[in-house]
Amino acid sequence: MSSxxxxxxxxxxxDRLLPASLIEFSDGRITGISPAPDSESNLFIIPSFxxxxxxxxxxxxxxxxxxxxxxGSSCDFLEMLxxxxxxxxxxxxxxxxxxxxxxWSDSRLPSLTELDAVTGDRPIFIRRxxxxxxxxxxxxxxxxxPDSEGVDWSSGIIREGIIFGFENLYKxxxxxxxxxxxxxxxxxxxxxxxxxxxxxxxYFSEALAVNNPPxxxxxxxxxxxxxxxxxxxxxxxxxxxxxxGLKFFLDGSLGAKTAAVSGTYLDGTxxxxxxxxxxxxxxxxxxxxxxxxxTFHAIGARALQQxxxxxxxxxxxxxxxxxxxxxxxHAEELLPAWPGNWDPSVHLFVMQPNFVKRWQHQGGLxxxxxxxxxxxxxxxxxxxxxxxxxxxxSSDGMPFGPxxxxxxxxxxxxxxxxxxxxxxxxxxxxxxxxxxxxxxxSVRLGKGRKADMTVLSDSPFKTxxxxxxxxxxxxxxxxxxxxxDILEGK
Numbered sequence: 111m112s113s114x115x116x117x118x119x120x121x122x123x124x125d126r127l128l129p130a131s132l133i134e135f136s137d138g139r140i141t142g143i144s145p146a147p148d149s150e151s152n153l154f155i156i157p158s159f160x161x162x163x164x165x166x167x168x169x170x171x172x173x174x175x176x177x178x179x180x181x182g183s184s185c186d187f188l189e190m191l192x193x194x195x196x197x198x199x200x201x202x203x204x205x206x207x208x209x210x211x212x213x214w215s216d217s218r219l220p221s222l223t224e225l226d227a228v229t230g231d232r233p234i235f236i237r238r239x240x241x242x243x244x245x246x247x248x249x250x251x252x253x254x255x256p257d258s259e260g261v262d263w264s265s266g267i268i269r270e271g272i273i274f275g276f277e278n279l280y281k282x283x284x285x286x287x288x289x290x291x292x293x294x295x296x297x298x299x300x301x302x303x304x305x306x307x308x309x310x311x312x313y314f315s316e317a318l319a320v321n322n323p324p325x326x327x328x329x330x331x332x333x334x335x336x337x338x339x340x341x342x343x344x345x346x347x348x349x350x351x352x353x354x355g356l357k358f359f360l361d362g363s364l365g366a367k368t369a370a371v372s373g374t375y376l377d378g379t380x381x382x383x384x385x386x387x388x389x390x391x392x393x394x395x396x397x398x399x400x401x402x403x404x405t406f407h408a409i410g411a412r413a414l415q416q417x418x419x420x421x422x423x424x425x426x427x428x429x430x431x432x433x434x435x436x437x438x439x440h441a442e443e444l445l446p447a448w449p450g451n452w453d454p455s456v457h458l459f460v461m462q463p464n465f466v467k468r469w470q471h472q473g474g475l476x477x478x479x480x481x482x483x484x485x486x487x488x489x490x491x492x493x494x495x496x497x498x499x500x501x502x503x504s505s506d507g508m509p510f511g512p513x514x515x516x517x518x519x520x521x522x523x524x525x526x527x528x529x530x531x532x533x534x535x536x537x538x539x540x541x542x543x544x545x546x547x548x549x550x551x552s553v554r555l556g557k558g559r560k561a562d563m564t565v566l567s568d569s570p571f572k573t574x575x576x577x578x579x580x581x582x583x584x585x586x587x588x589x590x591x592x593x594x595d596i597l598e599g600k
């Protein structure tokens with residue numbers, strides 16, 4: 111038996127905080143919670159975090175690829191590329207990630223000529239932080255199929271299109287995927303996360319089945335890989351017991367100006383959804399046939415209105431009994447698509463409070479793309495909570511980690527869309543677990559529950575999120591992150 115003493119514990123939404131307590135656990139479950147009035151502990155216990163939308167394999171790969179997050183200008187970007195161009199740890203292609211030109215001092219992407227000057231004949235593929243935009247050099251352009259979608263052959267800029275099929279064309283080596291799985295596990299545990307809902311290429315899901323990382327996991331395979339998935343389901347060749355959903359893209363990202371927003375972007379750009387209504391309907395029917403949860407990436411109001419419209423048609427045609435609920439991912443510009451026909455018994459929403467913290471501040475990316483007034487009314491968490499919808503929080507890996515995002519929910523710049531600390535915690539723990547299929551993690555902290563807990567350095571009810579740290583992570587009653595000293599008797 112193991113135990114831990116805390117100064118207080120949050121057990122679930124609308125519960126009073128437990129005062130100083132001794133929490134005991136054995137054989138993977140909580141066996142008792144008793145008062146510890148003489149405790150001098152500062153630790154604060156919550157049910158473990160659940161990331162309801164991440165890219166588990168990609169999170170690990172980012173640790174192996176060239177990380178350009180710290181680039182502050184086009185010049186910085188080129189210097190970082192030049193310093194790594196002969197390092198082949200990512201394989202024959204120099205793969206990089208996480209650049210965000212909206213944060214640069216000049217916001218100017220390098221030209222194809224500049225990229226070629228520092229990379230020579232080494233092919234490069236560098237994803238923007240949102241993953242909906244990428245930069246390649248001439249050596250990489252020569253390798254791409256001539257009918258590749260989304261490629262500007264004159265600039266080396268790719269938007270959407272082949273970006274999402276790149277890993278299928280140029281698969282990372284098995285040992286790289288193995289290392290990525292274990293790096294991603296460490297990232298989860300150090301972030302207080304013991305369960306994730308991950309979006310994966312089919313090839314990556316095969317690797318996860320082989321490597322079997324210990325994090326609790328549900329997987330949604332990208333819709334573009336459905337033929338590979340159907341073959342595997344028919345042949346029963348791979349363990350797909352973690353498979354839960356099928357994901358489809360209705361638009362792109364605000365950073366790449368490919369999200370199907372209402373009206374136009376500030377520069378006049380107009381974007382429509384990537385599918386027509388009939389194609390969206392077929393995605394719903396396909397998911398239903400395979401017994402998987404239909405999952406739609408939809409950021410802009412036009413894409414969200416399309417889901418609302420087509421899901422109503424789908425229900426009229428098929429009936430509601432027995433269908434999986436429809437997951438809506440991101441829903442940043444939901445307000446112009448509200449109230450529509452949205453129904454809590456049909457639609458689940460998974461949103462990212464870290465986007466608020468990163469991009470919804472004055473002068474941030476949202477304002478640069480849409481203007482101040484429209485940017486304030488993005489990410490309407492409070493609207494969904496008041497309307498009775500299931501809401502799960504996630505990081506989308508930008509960056510991974512709940513603590514980096516929760517402040518965005520409680521300090522949203524538009525007061526009506528803020529959540530209090532209780533509701534924000536629920537969306538990142540029990541609420542996220544419920545809509546991701548982790549039923550045993552969706553119940554309140556108490557005797558008999560699975561002993562998955564996150565140990566915080568202080569209470570978020572009295573301390574700002576950016577002053578709180580993850581002290582420990584417990585999964586199945588085992589300390590998987592943190593010093594053994596936080597446990598009693600250790």
